[in-house]
Every structure is written in structure tokens, then in C-alpha cells.
Amino acid sequence: MAMGSPRRRAPRPMPLPLLLLLFFLVAGSGEANAAVRGADDGARPSPIKNVVVLALENRSFDHMLGWTRRLLGLPVDGLTGAECNPNSANSTTTSSSSSICVSADADLVVPDDPGHSFEDVLEQVFGNISSGAGAAAAQPSMSGFVRSALSVNALLSSAVMRAFRPSLLPTFSALAPAFAVFDRWFSSIPGPTQPNRLFLYSATSRGAVAHDKLDLLLGYPQRTIFDSLAADGRGFGVYFKTIPTVLFYRRLRALRYAARSFHRYDAAFRDHARRGVLPALSVIEPRYFDLTGTPADDDHPAHDVANGQRLVKDVYEALRASPQWNQTLLIVTYDEHGGFYDHVSTPTAGVPSPDGIRGPPPFFFKFDRLGVRVPTIMVSPWIKKGTVVGRPAGPTDTSEFEHSSIPATLKKIFNLSSDFLTKRDAWAGTFEHIFTELDQPRTDCPETLPEVPFERPTPPNEHGWLSDFQRELVELASFLNGDYMLTSLAQETRRKKMTVKQADAYVRRAITGFLQASKQAVRLGANESAIVTMRSSLTSKTTTSSSP
Numbered sequence: 090m091a092m093g094s095p096r097r098r099a100p101r102p103m104p105l106p107l108l109l110l111l112f113f114l115v116a117g118s119g120e121a122n123a124a125v126r127g128a129d130d131g132a133r134p135s136p137i138k139n140v141v142v143l144a145l146e147n148r149s150f151d152h153m154l155g156w157t158r159r160l161l162g163l164p165v166d167g168l169t170g171a172e173c174n175p176n177s178a179n180s181t182t183t184s185s186s187s188s189i190c191v192s193a194d195a196d197l198v199v200p201d202d203p204g205h206s207f208e209d210v211l212e213q214v215f216g217n218i219s220s221g222a223g224a225a226a227a228q229p230s231m232s233g234f235v236r237s238a239l240s241v242n243a244l245l246s247s248a249v250m251r252a253f254r255p256s257l258l259p260t261f262s263a264l265a266p267a268f269a270v271f272d273r274w275f276s277s278i279p280g281p282t283q284p285n286r287l288f289l290y291s292a293t294s295r296g297a298v299a300h301d302k303l304d305l306l307l308g309y310p311q312r313t314i315f316d317s318l319a320a321d322g323r324g325f326g327v328y329f330k331t332i333p334t335v336l337f338y339r340r341l342r343a344l345r346y347a348a349r350s351f352h353r354y355d356a357a358f359r360d361h362a363r364r365g366v367l368p369a370l371s372v373i374e375p376r377y378f379d380l381t382g383t384p385a386d387d388d389h390p391a392h393d394v395a396n397g398q399r400l401v402k403d404v405y406e407a408l409r410a411s412p413q414w415n416q417t418l419l420i421v422t423y424d425e426h427g428g429f430y431d432h433v434s435t436p437t438a439g440v441p442s443p444d445g446i447r448g449p450p451p452f453f454f455k456f457d458r459l460g461v462r463v464p465t466i467m468v469s470p471w472i473k474k475g476t477v478v479g480r481p482a483g484p485t486d487t488s489e490f491e492h493s494s495i496p497a498t499l500k501k502i503f504n505l506s507s508d509f510l511t512k513r514d515a516w517a518g519t520f521e522h523i524f525t526e527l528d529q530p531r532t533d534c535p536e537t538l539p540e541v542p543f544e545r546p547t548p549p550n551e552h553g554w555l556s557d558f559q560r561e562l563v564e565l566a567s568f569l570n571g572d573y574m575l576t577s578l579a580q581e582t583r584r585k586k587m588t589v590k591q592a593d594a595y596v597r598r599a600i601t602g603f604l605q606a607s608k609q610a611v612r613l614g615a616n617e618s619a620i621v622t623m624r625s626s627l628t629s630k631t632t633t634s635s636s637p
Contacts, residue, residue: 156255283334330353440457553589
């Protein structure tokens with residue numbers, strides 16, 4: 090009998106449980122692929138799922154942590170007591186009569202704000218402005234801090250050389266030996282606050298070496314790490330006390346962010362930590378205005394450093410009690426050195442320009458040097474006790490830790506699909522390796538930190554005039570609130586003559602109005618890429634200024 094072709098059986102229907110299993114496997118393949126992307130080199134996925142960044146104001150490493158080697162036994166590159174600066178432009182000797190040397194008697198409140206403009210830092214790092222502005226081969230001497238301070242206030246000449254005893258900084262003195270200290274972390278440029286804060290989350294200041302009023306008000310347009318997180322569906326939150334300086338990035342003013350990602354610190358941070366709902370990245374913005382009952386805690390001179398210690402303690406204890414603790418990293422750093430002495434030479438070799446944009450005249454800065462070293466402490470149960478981190482191992486021979494290291498490392502630990510933000514974060518050292526030395530999170534991390542017992546002997550000068558930084562915050566608030574369009578002489582005079590107390594009230598009212606209007610616009614169906622434009626005629630209020 091002839092054999093025909095074998096008959097095929099009709100396929101059996103796939104059992105429902107197997108169908109569901111395949112569905113979930115396919116649906117989860119995106120996350121699985123992301124994990125594989127991070128493990129291409131055989132490394133395990135990062136245990137860090139939540140990063141909290143607190144950037145304080147204007148202190149150098151030596152000023153805050155320079156004595157931790159001699160007095161706490163931490164093996165950091167700190168002070169020996171032999172570091173000095175000449176105390177006049179004509180000093181040619183190193184005798185005690187012509188120099189001011191470091192000491193361990195820093196005060197919690199300094200008498201004034203040392204210079205820290207681009208020109209000031211040139212003098213501090215190179216000894217004089219002409220040396221730093223000249224040949225690229227000029228080497229940092231770190232010898233001009235006292236002379237720079239003398240040009241501001243004679244009382245600052247010794248203040249900039251004084252460093253804190255660890256006993257005056259109980260929060261740092263508890264965290265530093267218990268977790269990690271970076272003793273070679275630099276500000277991103279040799280200049281003031283806002284350009285360095287721009288580097289923190291975008292790895293560029295787009296050519297700014299000073300506080301460019303128009304660019305700050307219109308908002309800097311560059312891509313940020315917040316955009317990279319959002320592109321991969323990861324959230325972020327900004328927890329602020331006065332006004333979020335990240336709103337100097339124009340993209341963060343868009344409704345998609347302004348309506349959802351900004352929270353009052355006092356109302357939300359502890360609650361979010363307690364409920365375990367902190368996002369992938371949390372940014373803490375301290376209180377920038379110093380008032381009786383609500384003191385500034387940003388460490389900006391001449392604010393009380395004890396209040397900054399209390400803020401760090403509060404943030405740590407909220408995280409330590411959170412169900413997210415075992416997957417959390419806290420980064421505490423400073424935007425720039427604020428004119429205070431540091432003995433480590435600022436890097437001048439192999440530093441890439443982020444985007445090829447040069448600074449304005451007369452210096453036309455190439456962004457080929459870093460700023461002065463600043464304190465940076467990292468806290469996580471995945472960090473070995475007593476860790477001290479020096480130079481990075483790469484990605485290039487000249488790489489250093491600086492503020493661009495934060496977005497560079499976030500890209501790695503979160504396996505972000507977006508490219509690096511600029512050439513600077515592609516070059517900057519990353520620190521994901523400090524979470525890989527333990528097989529499981531530590532259980533011996535302190536639940537609470539020591540109390541900060543110090544009380545300021547004099548009340549805050551809330552009726553005094555504003556600092557340059559505070560004026561920038563008022564101008565940002567006035568722009569967001571629509572009041573900046575009022576160009577009458579009376580309005581301009583009012584802003585310039587605001588006292589600290591008046592400015593704080595105005596800024597709070599303005600940022601509340603802007604964020605509420607953004608939320609309302611979303612509820613009404615506005616395009617989430619839009620930015621709310623407030624009408625000055627409807628939002629401004631007349632404030633009567635009084636002399637301090």
C-alpha cells in the first residue's frame with residue numbers, strides 16, 4: 090500500500106496559564122534588557138535605586154573637613170598646620186609676620202562673604218589675576234586667598250584660613266567615618282554659585298562663568314539629567330524650602346515638571362521617605378534666607394553653619410527610617426568653595442570643555458580647568474565604613490571627580506539609554522564602584538545622629554540688605570511671577586531695596602503662585618511642554634521697603 094504524506098496534527102490550543110506566562114515574559118523583557126545592558130561587563134546591577142542630592146553653599150574641603158585626618162584619624166588629604174598664605178600683595182617671605190597660616194578655630198558664623206567670582210578665584214588659585222588669566226602653563230599656587238579676602242573685608246583675612254574642628258560639625262563628624270568621604274572632588278569651574286550649580290545636573294554652564302542675569306531669567310536651555318531620567322520613565326522630585334534654583338534650567342519650568350515634581354521640603358520630604366515613595370532622584374534645596382524662627386541652613390556666609398548640620402541630620406534620619414533605606418544613596422556636597430582656603434591644587438591638565446562654548450570677555454575662559462576642592466560625603470548602607478575616595482580610575486588618565494560626576498554616575502547606575510549630556514560628564518570620574526564592595530547592605534548604620542547643640546549668639550540680620558545670590562533668587566521669582574516685565578523705576582528700586590525678610594516673603598509667594606498656576610494649566614488640558622506665563626498686573630503686589 091502506498092504511503093501518503095504524513096498528516097499534520099492540528100495545533101492544540103495553548104493553555105491559558107502558559108499564555109499568561111508568555112505575556113508577562115514579553116512585557117517584562119524591556120526591564121530585563123535594561124538589566125542586561127548594565128551587566129554586559131559581568132558586573133551585578135547596582136543596588137542603588139534612589140539617589141538624594143543635597144548641595145550646600147560656598148565652603149572648601151579644608152575649611153570643613155581639613156582637620157579630620159589629625160583629629161578623627163581619617164586618611165584624607167587634609168591639613169598639617171604648615172599651610173600659609175601671604176597677607177599682602179608685597180609679601181615675599183614666609184615668616185609668620187608676613188603670612189597667615191591655617192588654624193583649627195573656624196567660627197560657625199563668619200563676619201562677611203569672601204570673594205568667589207571668576208576673577209577672585211584666579212587670584213586665590215594663582216596668586217594674582219594676571220598669572221591665572223595668562224599662559225595655559227601657569228601652575229596653581231593656592232597662595233592668593235588672604236589677599237583676595239583683604240579686598241572684601243579685613244576681618245576675612247584670617248577667617249578664610251580657619252578650618253573647623255570636627256567637634257563643631259557633629260553631623261559630618263558622625264557621617265564621615267561611618268560612610269565615604271571624597272577628598273579629591275572639585276567644583277566644576279573656578280567661579281561662583283550658579284555656573285557650578287548648572288554643572289551639577291547638566292554638566293555644562295553653556296559658557297557662563299558668572300551670574301548672567303538675562304540667561305538666568307530666561308532659563309538655560311540645555312538637556313539635563315532630569316530629562317534623561319524622564320526619557321526612561323524614571324521620576325525625580327525637588328524638595329525645596331525657599332525657591333528651587335533648578336528652575337534656572339528652562340526645561341524644568343515646563344508643565345510636565347512644574348506641575349508634578351516640585352514639593353515643599355517641610356511638607357513632603359519626610360512623608361515621602363516614611364511612605365517609601367521617594368523617586369529615583371531627589372534634590373534637596375535648603376533655606377536661602379536667614380530669618381528669626383526660620384534660619385537659613387544653606388551654609389552660605391554669613392549664615393550659621395550649625396543650621397546646615399541640622400539639615401543634613403534631618404535628611405539622613407528621614408532616609409534611615411525609610412523603607413527605601415537599603416537602596417538609597419545620599420550625596421552631600423557644596424556648589425563651590427566660597428573663597429575659603431584649600432591646599433590642593435586645582436586640576437589644569439586634560440579637562441575638556443563641555444560643549445566648546447567659551448566664556449565672555451575679557452578672559453574667554455575655555456572651561457579647561459576645574460574649580461577649588463569642595464567637601465563631598467556619600468552615605469549608603471552599601472558603603473564600607475571609613476571609605477576615603479581619592480582619584481578616580483578613569484574613564485581617562487586625567488579624569489577627576491567633580492559635579493559632572495553626579496549625572497555621569499546616575500547614567501550608569503540607572504542604565505539610562507540617553508547619551509552623556511556633554512563631553513564633561515563623559516570625562517568625569519564615576520563612583521558606582523563604592524557600592525560593590527559589600528554583598529549585602531550594612532545593618533550597623535546609626536539610626537540617629539548627634540544633636541547640634543550650638544546656638545547663634547546674635548539673631549539673624551533679617552532687616553539687612555540682600556546678598557548677590559539672594560538678589561538672583563528674587564529676580565528669578567519676579568520673572569516666574571510676571572513682575573519682571575514691570576520696568577518702571579519704582580519696581581526696579583523696590584527690588585533692589587528689599588530686606589532679607591521682605592525678599593523671603595516675596596519669593597515664597599511668587600513660587601507658590603507659579604507652581605499652582607502650572608498645576609491648574611495641566612488640569613485644564615494645556616500642552617505639557619508649555620511654560621506658564623504669569624501676568625504681572627494680576628500677580629504683583631506692592632511691597633513697602635524699609636531701611637535696615
